[in-house]
Amino acid sequence: MRRTVPFIVIVSLAIAGCSGSDSAAPADDSVATEQTVAADAAPTSDAAPTTDADVAPVSEASADKPTDIDVPGVDVEVLAVTVLTKGDGPIAEAGDTVIVDYIGVRALDGVEFDNSYDRGTPFAVGPLGQAQVIQGWNDGLLGAQTGARLQLDIPSAQAYGEASRSDVIRENEPLTFVIDVRSVIKAPDASEAPTEMGVEASEGATDLSFEDLIEGDGVVLEQGQTAVFNLVLFRADSGVLLDSTWTSEPIQLPMADGQFEAIVQGMPGMKVGGRRAITFPPAFGFGETGNPQVGLPAGVDAVLVVDLFGAY
Structure with a gap:
């Protein structure tokens, strides 16, 4: 979802042999982007139990991951923004960039399909209002305040509509996100x-x-x-x-x-x-x-x- 990196940085990083600034972007199967969610992101009931060797180390970010999400449990007809924890910093306006951590689940039953906490890398949404994310994010993050934790309950029309993205995100699927607003970057003049x-x-x-x-x-x-x-x-x-x-x-x-x-x-x-x-x-x-x-x-x-x- 990140914008094209300006020419000077492309040249600089190419000469330095670097990976570029997109290294912090979430994986392509993130529902926050407009990419297709991978089918293997869905949890399966017959998955083999993991051993200690299979368990990935817990990052500092994943320690903040919400574990008890109060999903609507019914179809979501109108975007609902609930402030779970108040912030104390800048408030996001159209054109700003909002840095967030998030977890996404189905609004009907709470099945998780994506989160940034386990990756240990926050996600940048900008410019807000026109960011390459689902419309529920562009609308729901307006007014978000640095330091806040929000819950967005998003109707399918502001998510993926009639399209089925995977076994997890089905046709006309309402979605719920719990989002930690790490930073609000005001649009520069x-x-x-x-x-x-x-x-x-x-x-x-x-x-x-x-x-x-x-x-x-x-x-x-x-x-x-x-x-x-x-x-x-x-x-x-x-x-x-x-x-x-x-x-x-x-x-x-x-x-x-x-x-x-x-x-x-x-x-x-x-x-x-x-x-x-x-x-x-x-x-x-x-x-x-x-x-x-x-x-x-x-x-x-x-x-x-x-x-x-x-x-x-």
Whole structure:
């Protein structure tokens, strides 16, 4: 369901030999997306009992997984949104991106068909109102607040309608989701994109350095988390703006080994709402050949000005 990653990031990650930002996306059999749910996702009554060796380790996320869901038990005719636990953060509006963990079950009998907790990876829904998810999510997550737990009881017309997706999701199947809202990422305003790198010019740098141009007031981004951000690339010697991701939805990238080194070394420690200039030599970015596609010559330092919108 994630948007196309901007050109600058595609080039960066390809050079670095990375897997890309879609690594955090849920599997294709997730009902949250418009993909077909795999038939083998259905629990079977004659399944063989598992041994200790068969049991997957429990992640921290799966410890939060709801286990006692009060399903309607009857057909759902109108979308119902129930706040099970109140939140205390930003409220989702159209165009925002909502980061969630979720479990999905049949509304009639509570049979589970999908969840993100066991994967240990939250799911991004955005831009809200037009996200590539079932309509019940686009409608039901409007007004969701960071930190809240919601239950969405969704009529089949706002799920998959007459289509049978698998043995679990049958024709005209109403669905129930319990959703933990991890973060609400407000839609950025492209007019607020930086036009100058905001730091001194750099030539021949031997190490990465950074400077906070705007101190954020939100949570601190930690190593291993996923950052939600936009960035602008400058030539560090001249300050010429080379490329920007502000024309599309924010990037979501894990702060983990194997990603673009200047980003994963330069961003942790930022606070949400902040802007940071990261100056780096070729070895921390595009390599000695530079990036001719965006106008960065070989051997030239670069500056990334990064605006952090969320962390999860």
